[in-house]
Amino acid sequence: MRVALAEDGALFREGLLMLLRAAGHEVVGCTADGDALVELLTRQPADVAILDIRMPPEPDGGLVTAERLRAAHPGMGLLFLSHYAESHYLMRILEIGTEAIGYRLKEKVGSVDVLTDTLDRIADGEIVIEPVLAKRLVERPRGDRKEIVDSLTPRELDVLKLMAEGRSNNGIAGQLFVTPKAVEKHIANIFSKLGLQEEGSEHHRRVLAVLTYLRSQRAES
Amino acid sequence: MPASTEGDPPAADVPADTTPCLRTPGTAGAGDCRAEHEQWQRRLRLQRRLHDGASLRISALVPQLGVVRNRVPEARPDLDASIEELQDQLHTVLQELREIARVIYPPLLDLAGLAPALKEFADRVPVPVRVEVAEERLGAAVEGAAYFAVTGCLGDLRPGGPPVDVVARRAGAELVVTLTGVPPRLAVGVLDQVHGLGGQVRTSGDPEDGTIEARIPCA
Numbered sequence: 209m210r211v212a213l214a215e216d217g218a219l220f221r222e223g224l225l226m227l228l229r230a231a232g233h234e235v236v237g238c239t240a241d242g243d244a245l246v247e248l249l250t251r252q253p254a255d256v257a258i259l260d261i262r263m264p265p266e267p268d269g270g271l272v273t274a275e276r277l278r279a280a281h282p283g284m285g286l287l288f289l290s291h292y293a294e295s296h297y298l299m300r301i302l303e304i305g306t307e308a309i310g311y312r313l314k315e316k317v318g319s320v321d322v323l324t325d326t327l328d329r330i331a332d333g334e335i336v337i338e339p340v341l342a343k344r345l346v347e348r349p350r351g352d353r354k355e356i357v358d359s360l361t362p363r364e365l366d367v368l369k370l371m372a373e374g375r376s377n378n379g380i381a382g383q384l385f386v387t388p389k390a391v392e393k394h395i396a397n398i399f400s401k402l403g404l405q406e407e408g409s410e411h412h413r414r415v416l417a418v419l420t421y422l423r424s425q426r427a428e429s
Numbered sequence: 430m431p432a433s434t435e436g437d438p439p440a441a442d443v444p445a446d447t448t449p450c451l452r453t454p455g456t457a458g459a460g461d462c463r464a465e466h467e468q469w470q471r472r473l474r475l476q477r478r479l480h481d482g483a484s485l486r487i488s489a490l491v492p493q494l495g496v497v498r499n500r501v502p503e504a505r506p507d508l509d510a511s512i513e514e515l516q517d518q519l520h521t522v523l524q525e526l527r528e529i530a531r532v533i534y535p536p537l538l539d540l541a542g543l544a545p546a547l548k549e550f551a552d553r554v555p556v557p558v559r560v561e562v563a564e565e566r567l568g569a570a571v572e573g574a575a576y577f578a579v580t581g582c583l584g585d586l587r588p589g590g591p592p593v594d595v596v597a598r599r600a601g602a603e604l605v606v607t608l609t610g611v612p613p614r615l616a617v618g619v620l621d622q623v624h625g626l627g628g629q630v631r632t633s634g635d636p637e638d639g640t641i642e643a644r645i646p647c648a
Contacts, residue, residue: 219489227492230499267540291484294537296545315523318491318516320499
C-alpha cells in the first residue's frame, strides 16, 4: 500500500517509518507538518495518509490538513494517530468523513499486523476507532439520552460497541461467539430502536447507527 | 475590605437579593493573584512536559519494538509474545501518565478550551448535565480555576439528582460561571478554586436543587 505520513515528533516519525517499511508498505512521503504533506500529495498519489492530530499548523494541524486532503483526494484514506483518545476529537474527525477514516492511539499500532490491519480496513472504506475510546463511549452513557441505551439489551450494546470499532458482521460474530445470522438480527433491532429507516446501504446505516449513538453521548447544547 | 460571611456554609433559604457572598478571610490582593497565575502556569508546563518528554519517548519505542519483533524469525514465538507483552505494558504506562496529566491540567482544556473539556467531563457525571460555555479562550489560570471549580462540584453529585445546567459567559472583566440544580453546600469547594484569583461565590435556592454562581476576574 502507498502511504504518506505527517508527524512533528521526529522519534515517533522515524519509528513509524521503519515499521511501515517492515510491513512492506511504500512510504511515498514523510513530513513534519500538515502543509508540507498537502503540497507533497498534489504530486504523489497515496492510498492512505497518516496524520498526527497535534502538529503544525497549530494547534490541531492534523484536522485542518485532513479537511484539505479529503476535499482534494476524496478516495484517499485518512488515519489519525494521537496521544489522546478523546470523543471531542472523534466528533471532529467524523465531521470530516465517515468512510475510509481511522482514529487510533500512537502506541496501539505498534506491530506489523495491527498497523497493516488498520490501514487495510481504512483503505477498504471502513471506520476504525480506537477500542479504548469506543468502549468508553458505549459504557459511559450521558444521563439525558440514557433512554437510548436503556432500550438496548446488553447483547445489542456489545454489538453496537463492536460496530463502533468498525468491525464487520463476521468479525462481531467471531468476537461474541455467535452466528453471523444472530448478529444480523441484533443489528436490525438496533437500527429499529435508534429509529434508522430502511433506506441506503447497510454500511451507511451502520455508520449512522454509530453516529446516532455517538451523538447521543454528546448531545449538542 | 468588605465584611463577608467568611466561608461559612450558606443558609439554604436565603432570599435571592441577600444571597451570601463567599470570600476567604483576607481577600486576595494583587500579589496573591500573580502567585496564583504563576501556579496555574506551572501546572500547565508540568502537564505539557509529561506529554513532550516521557510520553513522546515511550510512544516512539512502540513502533521500534514492532520492527524488532518483525525481524525475529518465526521459530521464536516466545520472543514474539514477550515483545507484544512489552508493548502492552508501554500502553499501560502511557495511560497512567495520561491520567496524571489530566489531574494536573487536562490536555483537552489546554488544547481546545473550557467548553470541550467540560463537555467531556459531563459525560462521566451520573446526572444529566447541559453545558453552555462560550468558545473564547481566557488563559490557563482562569480556565483552570473554572474547570476545577465546576468539575469538583459535578464530581460530588449523586445519581438521581436533578438535571444540572452549567453556564459560563464573559461579563465585562469577569467570567461568570453558574451551576444550576446543585446543592449550595458545594460552594465551599468552588470558592477554594477561584478565591486565589480574587473570585467570589454566591449561592441561592433549595439545599438539593440550588444555584452556585462564581465570578472570576479575567485579564
